[in-house]
Structures are given as C-alpha cells and as structure tokens.
Amino acid sequence: MNSKMNALSNASARHLRSGERRESRWTKYKKSKYLFLMLIPLFVYYAIFEYGPLYGIQIAFKDYMIRDGIWNSPWVGVKHFDYMFNASPDFYKILKNTVIISFYHIIFGFPAPILLALIFNELRVELFKRVSQIISYLPHFLSWVVLGGLLITILSPTTGAVNAVLGWLGIEPIYFLGDPNYFRFTLILSSIWKEIGWGTIIYLAAMTGIDPHLYEAAKMDGAGRWKQTTHITLPSIMSVIAILFIFKTGQILNAGFDQIFNLYNPAVYSVADILDTYVYRVGLMQLQYSFTTAVGLFKNVIAFSLVLFTNYMVKKLGQEGIL
Template identity: 55%
Template sequence: MANLAEVATEATIPHTRKRRRFHSLRSHWDLYLLMVPGILYFIIYKYVPMWGIVIAFQNYSVFSGISGSEWVGLQHFKTMFGNSDFYKIFTNTLLISIYKLLWGFPGPIILAIMLNEIRNMLYKRSIQTLVYLPHFLSWIIVGGIMVNVLSPSSGIVNQLLTMLGFEPIYFLTSPDWFRSILVASDIWKEVGWGAIIYLAAIAGIDPQLYEAAIMDGANKFRQILHITLPAMMGVIVILFLLRLGHVLDVGFEQIFILYNPLVYDVADVIETYVYRVGIQQAKFSFTTAVGLFKAVIGLLLVMMANRGAKKLGQEGIW
C-alpha cells in the first residue's frame, strides 16, 4: 500500500507543477509581456541570422542563395590557416585586445572607487558627468578629436613637444605609437560608462562595515582592500567573463576611422580584414569562416574562465 501511495504521489507531481506554472503565468502576465520585446530581439537579430553560418562551408553565390550554393566542407578553414596574412591579423587582434583588457578593464574599477571616496556631492556629480560624456560621442567625432589633437603641425601634443625642444611625432602614421593611441582613446571614451555598474555594486555595501573598520583603526586603503573590493568581486568576475567573450572584438569603427596603410602591419585586425575581403572583394564564405573561428575562440575562453571562476569560489555566468 505504501508503494502505491508513493507512485500516486509521484504521478501527481507533474500536474501540480503544471498548475503552478499556469498560475504564475496568469498572475504575472504583465511581467511576462514585458519580456516579449527582448525575446523577439534575440530571436530575430541573434538566433535567426545564425543560419547564415552555413555559408562558411559553401562557395556561396548571391544568385544561387544558401540552398543552391556548392558545399565545400572545410576548404575555407584550410585556406584561412594556410594564409600567412591571417596569422599576422590574428596576432594584431590578440595583442590589441590584450592591451585593452590589461589597461582598460581595471580603469572603471579604479574610477568607481575614486568617485565613491568623494564626499562633496556637487563635485562628485560634475566629475561623473564629465567622465560619462565621451561614451555618447560616436567614433567619428572621437576620431576627429584625435586627429586634431595629435596633428604633427597644429596638434596641441606636438606643439608642447616642440616647445620642450623635441621633434614632432607623426602619431597616427607611426607603427610604434598607433596601438597605444587605440588603447588610450578607448579607455578615455568608455571608462566613465563602465564605472556605473561598479558604483552600483559599491552602493549596495553595508555602511556598518566601514564603521566597524574605522573603529578597528583601518585607514582608507585598508577599507578599500578588505571591504570595497571583496564586495565588488562578484560583479568584477561576471563582467570579466563577458569581456572575454568579446576578446577578439577590438572595435571596428575605432580602427577603421584611425588607421591608414602606413600602420596596416600593426593595426589590421580580423574585423577590418573581414570588411576589406568579405565586403569589398565579395568573398563572403571565406570571411564567414574567419568570423566563425573568432566566435568559437570567444566561446572557449568564456567556458574556461567560467570554470576557473567557479573553482575560485565565484558564481560565474552559469
């Protein structure tokens, strides 16, 4: 009899779950309705276009379409790995991305901590507005600013160098300076916007923790080291994992606007290569294979970093 009762109980569990789900859907229909635009966005613009990945394994023809184009298997991937230019472009992409990660990722964290220590609210809000503003400028505008500021004849930087007795430097045509300019301009444009999430994380810290630290004699540096940073660590890990997923996305607009043939050796990256070969030369299948390779690398990095974060005691993405 006990076994029959257990079987009957297990049989009713799925029906109970279904009723709860229906009740939840009925009770919170307005919240589910708010999810619809976001779900449609990802379906239409993220998942449906994934069907186009198949052209990486075809000799795609615009006139034949995806269904009528010839299948060639891994031929484009073999061509990609056998192309010496691809390794140079991949190296450039990786180096620029690593530089931006090493110098750009800590920037918003440091800025958020510094802003949090400002006690004058008017001064704090003024600084926040100034550092947020560049994010809303397009790279066309930022590129124009960089060209004017770094101009060898009329730029303020070279004018200062001339006053100090140095020769003018052609920054945007110098392979030695170009990557540094890319990293510095990217940090200047995005550091304020990136600090918003960290400021929100800091705002959630219990003030009593700081009061207890002060009672124990901890100075500002100790408070930041033992209270602020540990409280931000969960957000830092999640944003770092998300950043790794785009580790090979170095910013097409920025590089396309600033680079020129004199710095191709250090500035030509996967995104500009895909544009030049895929769009201008109409090699759609080959550049789709390059893009698929980049996406797979990003996915693997995220999976590895997420596993490492969990081993270190952090939550990770999933």
C-alpha cells in the same frame, strides 16, 4: 501488510504534493500571464535578428555567389578554413595584432573603470563628485567618427596641440597615428579615455549595495581608507568584477573595429590591421564573402570557448559565473 500500506500512503502523499506543486506553479503562471505576454516582443526580436541570421553561417562552407543565393551556391566543405589556416598570407599576422590589442585592452582597459569607481566612491563633496562623473561619461556618447577626427587634429605632427606642447619641451614631433611604434599606445589610451567613465556605472551601483555598518566597524577597529577599500569595497564587488571579466574575455577577438577603422592608415597596417578590419576590406571590398564568413565563424567559436573557460575558472576561484 502494514509496510505495503505505508508505502502506498507515502506514494499517495508524494503524488498529492507533486500535484499541488504543479497546480501552484500553473496558478502562478496564470496570474502572471500579462508579464509573459510582454516577453513576446523580446522573443520575436531575438528570433529575427539574433537566431535568424545564423542561417547564413553555411556561407562559410560554400562558394557563395550572389546570383545563386545561399541555397543554390555549391558546397565546398572546409575549403575556406583550409585556406585561412594554411594559405592565407595575412591571417596569422592579423590574428596576432588582434590578440595583442585585445590583450592590452584587458590589461590596461579593464582595471581602469574599477580604479575610477573606487576614486569616485571616496569623494565626499557631492557636487564635485557628480560633475566629475558627468565629465567622465561624456566621451562615451560621441561616435568614433567624431572622436577620430578630433584625435587626428589634436595629434597631428605639424598642427596638433600635443606636438606643440612637446615642441615647447624640446621634443621632436611624434606622428602618433602614423608611427607603428606609437599607434597601439595611442589606440589603448584613447579607448580608455572614451569608455572609462561609462564603465564605472555598474561598479558604483554595486558599491551602493555594500552595508555601511561594515565601514563603521572597520573604522572602530582603526582601519584607514586604504584598508577599507581593500578589505571591504573590493571583496564586496568581486562578483561583479568576475562577471564583467567573463564578458570581456569573450570579446578578446573584437579589438574595436570602429576605433581602428577611423584611426588607422596604410602606414600602420602592420600593427593595426585586425580581424574585423580584414573582414571588412576583404569581404566587402573584394567580395570574398565565403572566406570572410569563415573568418568570422572562427572568431565567434574562439570567443564562445573563452567565455566557457573563463566562466569555469571563475567558479573554481569561488565566484559566481554566468552559467
């Protein structure tokens, strides 16, 4: 009898506690109602511009005709995917170019802002530090239309400043944007130059959160700048590096449409044509909407899978992921 009474009392206590939690949670929601109202524009934005367009994915499984619209265009199943993987003469070459360029971006472009942020963090003259940061940020705010014209002028084999310097050194002029052997090198280097300063912002913000007492203790133990960087600074921002690396791998099939479109030409199509430029040329110029939608869907599925895989591996290595 006593055991039954104890069980009932325990159940009643749990019920009361759960009711208190519900009431407390509802009270918190009620007090924050205006904050939730502020989220409505964000939900509307995502509903209209992010989730609404997903309706168009079905174009990849139809023979889309503009006059018939999406709804009335005939279904063809995986016809366009079959053509993409088995019959398209250019798909695998373009996929290879995309992966290679993206791989170069990760290998050389991803560590560059980290190294620059570490250098900025070591600067002790505040004015010089701020001026250097501003100069490194500036290219980010220029579009690739502007920078493309600037690079074409500077790298011109006949009138460009770079080839003029090479001429003084006794080196033959190099057509950086027209020679397949140099185009990818020029592409990656110019991309790093444009984005390296802007990429340091997050890392510098993470470094400001490091406890300065750690550096003081390291100095007392005789650690120099290099050891402080490798044993304190880098481990302290490793979680930020891991998260940004996850996002970077998700963009592995986005090799930079704006940049390549403004710099490439038919002479370097063999090494510069990527999925995005291919979709633009075939989809918009040749009006093959269904096929290029299938290519875009394939690209997004691969990107999503890479994000999940990288997130899993990052967690296995002891860092926090995004999921």
